[in-house]
Amino acid sequence: MPLTRPHFRYTAYRLEALQRYDVSYEKEEFALFLAGQARGGFPGIADWIEGNVRPAKKAGKRMHRVHVVEEPLSDYVRFECAWSYEHTVPAGEDVRIIPVGRGEWPEGIPRRDYWLFDSCRFVTMHYERDGAFAAAEIIDDPEEIVQANHWRGVRCSGDTSAWVPSSAAGCVAARSRIARPGSAAAGLF
Numbered sequence: 001m002p003l004t005r006p007h008f009r010y011t012a013y014r015l016e017a018l019q020r021y022d023v024s025y026e027k028e029e030f031a032l033f034l035a036g037q038a039r040g041g042f043p044g045i046a047d048w049i050e051g052n053v054r055p056a057k058k059a060g061k062r063m064h065r066v067h068v069v070e071e072p073l074s075d076y077v078r079f080e081c082a083w084s085y086e087h088t089v090p091a092g093e094d095v096r097i098i099p100v101g102r103g104e105w106p107e108g109i110p111r112r113d114y115w116l117f118d119s120c121r122f123v124t125m126h127y128e129r130d131g132a133f134a135a136a137e138i139i140d141d142p143e144e145i146v147q148a149n150h151w152r153g154v155r156c157s158g159d160t161s162a163w164v165p166s167s168a169a170g171c172v173a174a175r176s177r178i179a180r181p182g183s184a185a186a187g188l189f
Contacts, residue, residue: 015152020074022130121145
């Protein structure tokens with residue numbers, strides 16, 4: 001799992017651009033989701049929450065995640081919203097979803113995944129075509145770091161067009177709109 005224990009003093013910002021991630025610790029849970037089964041223990045997300053999100057919140061740090069998602073939502077994005085964000089948000093992660101139409105992209109946002117730690121450490125995430133993690137690249141060019149801060153500011157500046165699940169209730173409401181593949185509500189998000 002890439003950056004399983006990111007080190008930061010104040011803020012961690014993550015931009016996600018892919019519509020599917022091929023993550024080994026999610027395979028079993030993703031298969032359960034696709035089969036319409038109940039959510040299991042999901043050790044990968046539990047580890048993320050207990051090892052990162054809760055300790056960061058307790059220490060007064062902030063974790064932000066923005067995911068640009070294409071509509072209609074992929075099975076993976078529905079899974080991520082319903083089974084991951086439902087737990088990371090109440091634990092303290094600020095998650096925002098920016099829905100766009102297929103083939104569209106929000107102006108001022110790059111089509112690449114990255115982390116920005118404490119506004120000064122910029123790490124670009126590289127993935128294979130199937131969503132498997134390939135490598136993390138530390139970018140130390142000051143101009144690129146400033147650009148990454150600008151990108152973060154575009155979507156963390158109170159833009160109300162993004163769905164913002166800021167509480168457990170928000171996640172539950174979103175889950176009812178996301179639904180499982182094949183269900184009557186699957187296309188309502």
